[in-house]
Amino acid sequence: MLLLIWKVRNKLVFDNKQPSLWRVLCSIKSWVHFAAPYFPGSSKGLLDVNILKEFGVQPIIQQVRIPRMVRWLSPTHSWIKLNTNGLAKGNPGAAACGGIFRISGGRYIGGYCQNLGFQNAFYSELMAVIIGVEFAYQFGWHTLWLECDSMGVIEGLRSSTFKPPWPLRVHWHNCLSRLNSMQFYCSHIHREGNSVADCLANLGLAFLSLCWLPTPPMEIFSKLRNDALGVLHYR
CATH class of the missing domain: 3.30.420.10 (Ribonuclease H-like superfamily/Ribonuclease H)
Known part of the structure; x- marks a missing residue:
């Protein structure tokens, strides 16, 4: 994902080529959706859940540990x-x-x-x-x-x-x-x-x-x- 952003930035700086933000966003979403199963982690709040859903990723809700x-x-x-x-x-x-x-x-x-x-x-x-x-x-x-x-x-x-x-x-x-x-x-x-x-x-x-x-x-x-x-x- 960072590599994609870096390439788009180079095209803008060195080739004066305006990027298509829609295509960049689609590429980022596709990469996140592909890579998400290979990265551990969990969502900790409503904001995390909504962001992940926007990228097409099913969030893993973090279990709240109740003190005994x-x-x-x-x-x-x-x-x-x-x-x-x-x-x-x-x-x-x-x-x-x-x-x-x-x-x-x-x-x-x-x-x-x-x-x-x-x-x-x-x-x-x-x-x-x-x-x-x-x-x-x-x-x-x-x-x-x-x-x-x-x-x-x-x-x-x-x-x-x-x-x-x-x-x-x-x-x-x-x-x-x-x-x-x-x-x-x-x-x-x-x-x-x-x-x-x-x-x-x-x-x-x-x-x-x-x-x-x-x-x-x-x-x-x-x-x-x-x-x-x-x-x-x-x-």
Whole structure:
């Protein structure tokens, strides 16, 4: 198309030959109609749609993505909620995990984090659950609502045929044994609603061993408050 315009311009400048605007427009429309299927893209508004239709091109309407609202939900009075998260910087890479226990109203009753060395993200997610369940069992918290942002972990907890990574086989079976003695429920939450556990997992990178946190570290104060207030996050 640019080549066509350049040729018409040269004829006007060097040959003093007036172009036929109608023929130029027809040529441009033909070129656009031929080339359009080979170029990705989509129309973003009514003006784009009308221009494309003038060139004989069927517009592809851009899909509008509707933001999804995500909110952390507080447990009822009889339940203790455990949110967990694991990470690996590089997957595999420097790995850590963390978790937080809260009761009704979002009140903090404990948390933990641990450096896991060089691992992948799924290993870290599983370890976060294993450690959290063990803490709950030791403290006698036997009405446990577990929530994390890994669908793989949730499916593993719900499946009778799930096989964890070999180094975690014994730990995982012990974890399931603990859960069988509890009133237990698990659910998935999007990452935007799991920010406190994510923050604790990042803190775990700085620790050499498992660390129990009886009081909330200052890094999670604002996130704890937002969760307790039911602040919405958008995905």
